[in-house]
């Protein structure tokens with residue numbers, strides 16, 4: 232039974248549901264055809280910032296890699312009444328002018344989405360990023376105009392926790408350390424994530440607070 236807090240020691244993002252479907256916080260929707268999670272960020276950002284934001288969420292800018300992906304991205308625009316608008320995808324030509332590829336390095340020609348008629352036209356010689364429109368067509372655009380954007384997270388990167396456990400599912404006691412700061416966990420403002428203060432004491436805090444973070448890698 233969860234107490235008044237949920238603790239995730241190594242994750243700054245709290246996710247709910249199972250990796251195979253349930254609702255996930257932060258606006259991600261599960262896509263069974265790809266076994267991946269997608270999110271349409273409505274708040275506009277320039278392409279580099281959109282890329283960074285997806286990365287900070289543990290994913291990458293999404294690209295229409297398959298027809299199912301294209302369909303899903305178009306459906307997300309429609310669900311947000313944005314069929315007449317565009318959103319950034321991961322396709323760009325920032326590494327080599329005119330050679331558009333996805334974040335995964337897949338050339339545009341091997342992706343599912345097709346260029347809108349007349350595109351890419353590289354207007355003013357500054358269109359190195361790509362948006363998807365409500366019809367599922369791609370348009371090259373300037374990277375420096377704020378626009379909505381799509382993020383994708385792989386299912387295997389979703390960490391599902393029980394309340395009061397680390398990212399590995401251990402209780403703090405099992406993990407070997409539960410040195411809370413005096414009067415913590417206090418859950419003063421929906422503090423569902425865990426942090427460690429500079430002096431080594433644990434503290435619960437809101438999951439949307441910007442903070443340094445530590446990753447743990449298991450040697451292969």
Ligand SMILES: [Ca+2]
Nearest residue numbers: 352353371372
């Ligand atoms: Ca264009």
Ligand SMILES: [Ca+2]
Nearest residue numbers: 417418434435
């Ligand atoms: Ca606290």
